[in-house]
Amino acid sequence: MNYKRQRHMMFSLLVIMIAAMFLSACGAARPALVQGKTNIVTSFYPLYDFASKIGGQHVNVVNLVPAGVEPHEWTPKGRDIKTLKDAEVFVYLGAGFEGWVGDTLNSLEKDAKVQVVEASKGLTLLPGIEEEGHADDHGHNHKEDAHEAEFDPHVWLSPVNAKQLAQNIKDALVKADPSHQADYEANFKQLSGKLDQLHDKFKQQLSKTSKKEIVVTHQSFGYLAKEYGLTQKAIMGLAPDAEPTSKDMKEILSFIKDNNVTYIFFEELVSDKLAKTLAKDAKVETLVLSPLEGLTEEQAKQGMDYVSIMESNLNNLVKALQ
Numbered sequence: 001m002n003y004k005r006q007r008h009m010m011f012s013l014l015v016i017m018i019a020a021m022f023l024s025a026c027g028a029a030r031p032a033l034v035q036g037k038t039n040i041v042t043s044f045y046p047l048y049d050f051a052s053k054i055g056g057q058h059v060n061v062v063n064l065v066p067a068g069v070e071p072h073e074w075t076p077k078g079r080d081i082k083t084l085k086d087a088e089v090f091v092y093l094g095a096g097f098e099g100w101v102g103d104t105l106n107s108l109e110k111d112a113k114v115q116v117v118e119a120s121k122g123l124t125l126l127p128g129i130e131e132e133g134h135a136d137d138h139g140h141n142h143k144e145d146a147h148e149a150e151f152d153p154h155v156w157l158s159p160v161n162a163k164q165l166a167q168n169i170k171d172a173l174v175k176a177d178p179s180h181q182a183d184y185e186a187n188f189k190q191l192s193g194k195l196d197q198l199h200d201k202f203k204q205q206l207s208k209t210s211k212k213e214i215v216v217t218h219q220s221f222g223y224l225a226k227e228y229g230l231t232q233k234a235i236m237g238l239a240p241d242a243e244p245t246s247k248d249m250k251e252i253l254s255f256i257k258d259n260n261v262t263y264i265f266f267e268e269l270v271s272d273k274l275a276k277t278l279a280k281d282a283k284v285e286t287l288v289l290s291p292l293e294g295l296t297e298e299q300a301k302q303g304m305d306y307v308s309i310m311e312s313n314l315n316n317l318v319k320a321l322q
């Protein structure tokens, strides 16, 4: 082989390698729709988890909000909306959780083939907080987001509600792909059995704790608290962006003292700065309580899911409420 030819081959190889790198990088960046499967696009993690478990091998599920990202402030890009429109099923929560969903659905053509599912349909919603806004010196209202919310959207944090969400997803799948109805029913039965067990564990273990008061990062545990007789005090509002005022912080500190609270809960997708500051001031400890709005990249790698994270939530609740 002469030198020139060898050089030419090396160059071709390099081109192929670079092309392969580009292709795999694009593939990894955004999971695409798959032909021959029922494609389901979900708006955030718990819906993704339930759709994957119920659909099993017959479906390809694409979650819009990636691991490590907090969904309250997330909005779709053009390519997300295209993926959603080309899918067979689109599942969103509703109850005001996805602020972007109204405009997106309005932009769908009348004859769009995607079946749209509002997973929270049929659930009894708790009202959003009607708290007085605290205007600061600049007239900026820190709790304006909380002020606007008509409902508390965090329904999935009660396992009883989670079962209803799963049922709505199952019904939509059966409608979209009736040929695999038997498998969808069987997978749903297995999942709902696990959710029943989870509910029993929560009920049993939380009925025995001496304390009932929890201090959390954002006001996301209303349905869980109602289901198991707890009282939540949140540092932030219904979304983890409403900054508390110094008056709010004082009020939370006295709540901690009055109720002998020994742990403050923080979340992994939101800065723990406020929780840590409060804990330091009140001389108490911190623990994780996940609102399951998304997984961290680590949790996704470890294969954790709704049920396993709720179980670690229960362990931490029991520890904090002894």
Ligand SMILES: [Zn+2]
Pocket (backbone or CB within 6 Å): 072, 154, 218, 219, 220, 238, 239, 240, 291, 293
């Ligand atoms: Zn939330």
